[in-house]
Amino acid sequence: MEAHLADFIRDTPEGREAEAILRACVHCGFCTATCPTYQLLGDELDGPRGRIYLIKRVLEGETPSAITAQHLDRCPTCRACETTCPSGVRYARLADIGRAVVARQVPRPWRARLRGAGIRWLFTHPWRLRLMLALLRPLRPLLPAQFAEKLPVRQHLLLQPAVHHPRQVLLLEGCVQAIATPATNASLTRVLDRLGCGTEFIAGCCGALAWHSGAQEEGQKRMRRLITRVEGGLRAGAEAFVVSASGCAAMIGEYPDIFRHQPVWAERAQRMAAALRDPSELIAPAIEHWDGVGKAKRIAFHAPCTLQHALHRAAAVETILTRAGYVLTPVPEAHLCCGSAGSYSLTQPEIAAALRTRKLAALASGGPTVIATANVGCELHLAARASVPVCHWLELLEPANSLP
Numbered sequence: 001m002e003a004h005l006a007d008f009i010r011d012t013p014e015g016r017e018a019e020a021i022l023r024a025c026v027h028c029g030f031c032t033a034t035c036p037t038y039q040l041l042g043d044e045l046d047g048p049r050g051r052i053y054l055i056k057r058v059l060e061g062e063t064p065s066a067i068t069a070q071h072l073d074r075c076p077t078c079r080a081c082e083t084t085c086p087s088g089v090r091y092a093r094l095a096d097i098g099r100a101v102v103a104r105q106v107p108r109p110w111r112a113r114l115r116g117a118g119i120r121w122l123f124t125h126p127w128r129l130r131l132m133l134a135l136l137r138p139l140r141p142l143l144p145a146q147f148a149e150k151l152p153v154r155q156h157l158l159l160q161p162a163v164h165h166p167r168q169v170l171l172l173e174g175c176v177q178a179i180a181t182p183a184t185n186a187s188l189t190r191v192l193d194r195l196g197c198g199t200e201f202i203a204g205c206c207g208a209l210a211w212h213s214g215a216q217e218e219g220q221k222r223m224r225r226l227i228t229r230v231e232g233g234l235r236a237g238a239e240a241f242v243v244s245a246s247g248c249a250a251m252i253g254e255y256p257d258i259f260r261h262q263p264v265w266a267e268r269a270q271r272m273a274a275a276l277r278d279p280s281e282l283i284a285p286a287i288e289h290w291d292g293v294g295k296a297k298r299i300a301f302h303a304p305c306t307l308q309h310a311l312h313r314a315a316a317v318e319t320i321l322t323r324a325g326y327v328l329t330p331v332p333e334a335h336l337c338c339g340s341a342g343s344y345s346l347t348q349p350e351i352a353a354a355l356r357t358r359k360l361a362a363l364a365s366g367g368p369t370v371i372a373t374a375n376v377g378c379e380l381h382l383a384a385r386a387s388v389p390v391c392h393w394l395e396l397l398e399p400a401n402s403l404p
């Protein structure tokens with residue numbers, strides 16, 4: 001696609017990057033077929049091709065309107081379009097650049113700004129979320145249903161291994177996951193123990209919530225802090241940096257791109273991304289440890305967008321679960337987003353709820369007794385309305401787990 005960028009951006013690093021991405025798009029429209037918001041809303045401007053066109057016009061100098069911002073906001077950045085695109089268009093990167101430009105020109109309504117600040121204030125500081133849950137959980141029966149369903153159920157944790165191993169990996173504690181679904185990393189710690197590998201927790205947030213809610217400076221600050229912590233652990237001898245929430249892992253995988261115009265940080269981000277491992281990469285070579293754990297239970301696997309479209313590890317996880325003895329039920333439209341998408345379910349609640357309804361119907365169609373996934377956001381979003389338990393797939397490797 002021809003693009004003639006305006007003076008304000010043409011000779012900047014972002015401008016050059018955006019222009020290259022725009023040129024790769026041949027406007028074929030294949031991507032619209034797998035776009036969840038286009039499927040739901042049926043408007044070309046709520047699909048990838050339309051959004052690319054909107055961003056192009058803004059970068060060429062057209063003044064964006066509140067409607068432009070709305071079409072971009074409605075995109076959960078699921079990246080299904082990237083998987084489908086035959087020309088390799090890096091839509092998510094273009095969307096980041098376009099959104100930053102639009103955010104500078106279209107002032108957000110005060111409600112949206114307040115909501116964004118509230119989300120960042122609450123969810124990126126684990127102690128605040130812990131305090132809120134401690135106060136609200138006892139009041140659950142008194143709360144409006146729409147609010148009560150969002151409160152995660154308290155998870156009961158099994159004992160942690162006490163053995164020290166010479167092999168060590170770093171494990172991201174995360175912000176929301178550490179408080180809302182601590183069973184995930186507790187399970188992973190025991191799984192790694194079985195592989196003869198100790199874990200050192202790295203506290204902190206990957207920056208995704210801030211980055212994707214328009215606070216890119218704040219997001220980068222969190223990213224730099226995390227890079228520094230992980231570097232310390234790697235220098236001390238840890239062999240890898242493991243991240244069990246696919247949303248955080250996908251964000252960390254993007255650090256080299258995000259810092260590509262800041263030479264020192266680009267190199268450090270590159271080193272960290274090279275040490276990043278999905279749990280499936282460590283488990284797959286030793287899957288015989290979990291032979292028969294699944295006892296032929298029927299489960300539906302919801303591959304989060306970040307796992308399938310960014311990390312490309314969905315098939316690896318499905319293979320592990322199958323080898324462990326689970327029967328994976330068929331899931332139609334597996335490429336579609338469930339509507340969670342970071343803070344999307346809070347900023348676009350109607351679309352997120354419609355996507356969840358569609359996803360839960362697809363997941364339930366094969367009659368599973370459990371839904372497994374790989375990201376804290378999807379787990380909580382689906383669990384609020386699912387008719388069967390929802391868990392992280394790592395919990396299913398626990399022989400002693402209490403799932404049906």
Ligand code: SF4
Nearest residue numbers: 025026028029031085
């Ligand atoms: S599939 Fe790729 S090349 Fe075709 S319109 Fe979509 S982004 Fe552009």
Ligand code: SF4
Nearest residue numbers: 035048075078079081
């Ligand atoms: S990222 Fe997802 S929702 Fe956004 S345009 Fe691409 S396919 Fe559609």
